[in-house]
Structure formats: structure tokens, C-alpha cells
Amino acid sequence: MAAERPGDGPTRAATSPAQFSKSEMMIVAAARELAGQRVCFVGVGLPNIAVNLAKRTVAPDMELVYEAGVFGARPARLPLSIGDPTIVTGATAVTSMWELFAYYLQGGLIDVGFLGAAQIDRFGNINTTVIGEYAHPKTRLPGSGGACEIAINARQIFVIMRQSARSFVERIDFRTSPGNLGGAEKSERIRREQGWLGSGPSVVVTDLGIWHFDETGEMRLDFLHPGATLDEVRATLGWEPHISPSLAPTPAPTPEELRLIREELDPEGMYTR
Numbered sequence: 023m024a025a026e027r028p029g030d031g032p033t034r035a036a037t038s039p040a041q042f043s044k045s046e047m048m049i050v051a052a053a054r055e056l057a058g059q060r061v062c063f064v065g066v067g068l069p070n071i072a073v074n075l076a077k078r079t080v081a082p083d084m085e086l087v088y089e090a091g092v093f094g095a096r097p098a099r100l101p102l103s104i105g106d107p108t109i110v111t112g113a114t115a116v117t118s119m120w121e122l123f124a125y126y127l128q129g130g131l132i133d134v135g136f137l138g139a140a141q142i143d144r145f146g147n148i149n150t151t152v153i154g155e156y157a158h159p160k161t162r163l164p165g166s167g168g169a170c171e172i173a174i175n176a177r178q179i180f181v182i183m184r185q186s187a188r189s190f191v192e193r194i195d196f197r198t199s200p201g202n203l204g205g206a207e208k209s210e211r212i213r214r215e216q217g218w219l220g221s222g223p224s225v226v227v228t229d230l231g232i233w234h235f236d237e238t239g240e241m242r243l244d245f246l247h248p249g250a251t252l253d254e255v256r257a258t259l260g261w262e263p264h265i266s267p268s269l270a271p272t273p274a275p276t277p278e279e280l281r282l283i284r285e286e287l288d289p290e291g292m293y294t295r
């Protein structure tokens with residue numbers, strides 16, 4: 023779980039659900055979870071905009087690490103990909119991809135790996151490889167890239183993805199990146215035996231709410247976004263969810279958070295439409 027609760031940080035008048043999209047709420051909630059984090063390995067897509075929003079709000083001193091070989095990135099604008107030249111702006115180090123993974127990630131220097139997913143199960147196991155049978159898939163996905171190495175070596179894993187019955191499934195079609203495997207006890211044993219440095223997934227942020235993980239290693243819904251309902255949550259899961267007895271509403275985005283997204287990070291609405 024993040025060091026601070028959602029909404030911590032500078033206080034400003036919150037907006038109403040009619041004034042922001044589900045995607046904007048998801049990005050803001052994910053950024054807030056990074057409060058207090060020091061070094062973050064950034065994935066492409068939604069993790070990219072969430073981390074760069076956190077850098078401008080709750081985590082100004084956070085070091086951004088990109089798979090292409092950049093440590094301590096300070097992008098002048100939102101990078102379009104991990105190979106976008108803007109990620110080297112003000113960087114602490116620019117190395118080969120091999121050196122980044124060997125010395126920084128596998129060296130235990132990454133606090134948080136921030137990933138996306140095509141499918142996820144209740145234990146935070148991630149599929150980004152295929153939909154359907156591996157030998158004859160319905161859809162081929164981008165694959166692991168560095169995600170599997172990030173998942174086993176970063177101290178914590180944060181996931182951001184839109185919630186649907188197709189993506190939050192009882193059983194993923196392919197385990198690209200391990201989460202809590204079949205539960206916390208099994209995961210801890212295997213991670214220790216394999217010498218993995220990370221403790222596994224900590225938080226999953228969706229367009230409906232914020233999930234953390236309970237003592238069994240299963241997702242637990244702790245925050246429900248404005249406008250979302252528990253019926254909607256249940257309809258978009260492949261399992262019966264664990265709901266926190268202290269379930270709370272996620273604080274709405276502030277005007278400043280929305281301004282940063284709309285004017286600086288995603289003025290064309292690529293991620294927020």
C-alpha cells in the first residue's frame with residue numbers, strides 16, 4: 023500500500039463526477055498512490071501518464087526509470103514511448119538496456135514497477151502475451167518486454183488498467199508476469215526459493231476503484247471512485263470481490279490535477295477519452 027492515502031497532498035476544491043472522465047479519475051488515483059515513493063520503473067501507456075502526473079504533484083523527487091536505458095528521467099513532455107528522446111531530458115544516467123536491468127533492476131534499486139495489463143486475476147498475475155490458447159490464440163499481445171523482470175525484481179508492483187469482465191478474469195490465458203501466484207503463502211515461498219527481490223503486487227487502480235491486497239494475497243477493494251457502484255464492480259469481475267469493511271469513496275480530481283492532464287500531459291486526449 024502506498025505511504026499516503028488517496029487524495030493526500032495539497033488540498034484544493036474537488037470537482038464533481040460530471041466534470042471529469044473515468045480515465046481521468048483512474049490516472050489521478052494511480053498518481054496519488056505514488057506519494058512517498060522514490061524510484062519508479064515506468065511502463066508504457068497509462069502507467070506513463072500516471073507516473074508523470076505524480077512527478078508533477080505528490081512525488082516531485084521521484085526518479086523515473088525507463089526500459090530503454092534511462093535512469094532519473096525528467097521528461098520535458100509526456101513521452102510517446104520508452105524510446106522517445108524526451109525521456110533523456112535531465113536524466114541522471116543513460117545506459118544500455120542490459121546495464122539498466124542488470125545493475126539497477128536486478129541490483130534491487132527499483133522501489134516500484136508500474137505496469138499495465140490485458141488480463142489480471144484475483145492474485146495480481148498478469149497476462150500481456152496472448153488471449154486464448156497459446157498455440158492458436160485469438161489475439162497476440164505485445165508480450166512481456168521487461169514486464170516479467172520488473173514484476174519479480176521491483177520491491178512493489180502497481181498496476182493500472184480499465185476494469186472489464188474480459189480483463190479481470192478468474193483464470194488468465196497466459197501468465198506473463200507473476201503476481202501473488204496462487205496466494206500469499208505460495209508466492210512468498212516461491213519468491214524466496216527463486217531469489218526474486220520483489221514482494222509482488224501492492225495496488226491495482228482501475229476506472230472504478232482502488233484495489234490493495236489482503237493477507238491471503240487476493241485483491242481487496244478499498245476505494246470506490248465517484249459515480250461507480252458495487253454492482254458495476256461485480257459485473258466487471260470474473261470472481262466475487264473482497265470488499266473492504268471500511269470501503270471509502272476516492273476523492274475526486276482537483277482542478278489542478280485535471281489541468282495538468284488536459285493541458286500538459288495529454289492535451290489530445292489519447293489516454294483520457
